Amino acid sequence: MQPARHIANVKYAIRNIAAEAAKLEAQGMKILSCNIGDPLKFDFQTPPHLIEVVTKALRDNCNQYVPSAGLKEARVAVAAASKTPLRMEDVFITSGVSEALDLALTSLLEEGDEVLLPSPGYPLYNAIAARLRAKVLSYPLDEEKGWAIDAEAIAKLVTPRTKAIVVCNPNNPTGAIATRAQLEAVLGIARKHDLCVLSDEIYDRLLFDDVHVPTSTLANDVPLITLNGLSKAYLAPGWRVGWLTFNTPKLMPEVMTAVQRLADARLCGPGPFQYAIKPALEGSQQHVPAMMTKLRSRRDLMVSKLRAIPGISVVEPKGAFYALPRLDKQWEGGDEQFVLSLVRETGVLFVHGEGFGQKAGTQHFRVVFLPQENVLSEAFDRLATFMKKSK
Numbered sequence: 557m558q559p560a561r562h563i564a565n566v567k568y569a570i571r572n573i574a575a576e577a578a579k580l581e582a583q584g585m586k587i588l589s590c591n592i593g594d595p596l597k598f599d600f601q602t603p604p605h606l607i608e609v610v611t612k613a614l615r616d617n618c619n620q621y622v623p624s625a626g627l628k629e630a631r632v633a634v635a636a637a638s639k640t641p642l643r644m645e646d647v648f649i650t651s652g653v654s655e656a657l658d659l660a661l662t663s664l665l666e667e668g669d670e671v672l673l674p675s676p677g678y679p680l681y682n683a684i685a686a687r688l689r690a691k692v693l694s695y696p697l698d699e700e701k702g703w704a705i706d707a708e709a710i711a712k713l714v715t716p717r718t719k720a721i722v723v724c725n726p727n728n729p730t731g732a733i734a735t736r737a738q739l740e741a742v743l744g745i746a747r748k749h750d751l752c753v754l755s756d757e758i759y760d761r762l763l764f765d766d767v768h769v770p771t772s773t774l775a776n777d778v779p780l781i782t783l784n785g786l787s788k789a790y791l792a793p794g795w796r797v798g799w800l801t802f803n804t805p806k807l808m809p810e811v812m813t814a815v816q817r818l819a820d821a822r823l824c825g826p827g828p829f830q831y832a833i834k835p836a837l838e839g840s841q842q843h844v845p846a847m848m849t850k851l852r853s854r855r856d857l858m859v860s861k862l863r864a865i866p867g868i869s870v871v872e873p874k875g876a877f878y879a880l881p882r883l884d885k886q887w888e889g890g891d892e893q894f895v896l897s898l899v900r901e902t903g904v905l906f907v908h909g910e911g912f913g914q915k916a917g918t919q920h921f922r923v924v925f926l927p928q929e930n931v932l933s934e935a936f937d938r939l940a941t942f943m944k945k946s947k
């Protein structure tokens with residue numbers, strides 16, 4: 557029995573590289589993991605008030621199916637937390653942002669339709685497009701300008717088959733934050749060509765200094781879907797709670813109906829965990845500054861350690877917990893080979909830039925700077941030694 561052909565294009569580098577590391581670990585090697593964006597694998601904990609609410613829901617027999625679009629109180633809370641007016645009906649609660657993206661893109665894209673995705677960008681977007689047999693056109697983010705969105709490059713890619721543009725802000729894997737002007741330029745292109753903008757804002761609260769501008773605050777005349785959830789700032793990735801909001805529902809009632817039909821067909825997202833949404837959005841946010849204090853010193857340590865290594869340069873991330881440093885010279889076999897050689901020789905685990913759809917021929921690797929400073933320090937020292945040896 558053979559799997560369907562379109563699966564050949566579904567790749568997820570983050571987990572593929574982890575499989576190699578698991579093999580090395582089984583052979584007794586200690587791995588310094590700077591590869592997975594799960595804060596719970598490090599010294600971050602889910603806020604206790606959220607755990608209490610979910611535990612109570614489990615005990616109180618709230619274990620049945622919930623409505624396919626989500627628990628009412630959760631939808632109301634997401635609508636109320638939005639910076640722009642939303643109705644409960646505009647909100648769909650999903651199994652993480654992953655499923656929200658899947659529902660939105662499946663509702664929008666026919667086979668052969670084109671979707672504009674950031675490069676570098678989060679690989680799930682490409683995986684979903686591959687499954688839908690949609691065509692991906694990657695728009696480059698400009699490393700020289702701090703990984704800025706280059707609207708001119710986007711405009712050149714639009715064809716009559718283009719349906720949607722995905723924006724990831726703050727971005728995974730670069731940690732860059734889009735400016736108001738960049739977002740307005742994207743919205744201008746969408747307006748001109750009647751494209752839907754999907755704004756993935758899952759890292760919107762994990763900011764160092766810059767402000768985050770929600771795309772929805774900049775236009776009410778462009779088809780716009782915003783995605784967010786509890787996995788990152790609310791430290792509950794395993795609960796699989798996310799949502800999508802239709803910010804301009806009047807411009808896309810049929811797409812909303814399509815999302816509702818898909819949501820109905822899969823019954824519902826995980827019910828008991830949806831009870832955490834209201835207290836997450838309306839309760840104490842204390843854990844966020846606490847998290848950012850830790851992340852700031854880890855980011856600063858990472859940047860200074862990396863900049864001290866000859867042959868590596870890095871744009872300082874402004875949000876989230878990722879950076880995408882560059883190797884100044886070509887590595888034989890590309891950046892995947894670099895990451896594999898590094899982990900085999902030193903146990904330090906990153907993900908190669910190519911896994912994030914980075915332009916062919918460029919040499920990058922993604923660092924997750926969630927680990928504690930002693931681990932990061934050790935990892936970058938080993939990287940420095942490895943770079944020196946391979947000169």
Ligand code: PLP
Pocket residue numbers: 593651652653654655678724727728756758785786787793797798
């Ligand atoms: N979007 C981006 C940019 C991400 O980095 C991630 C996870 O790392 C997701 C979506 C998936 O989020 P979730 O855990 O809510 O499915």
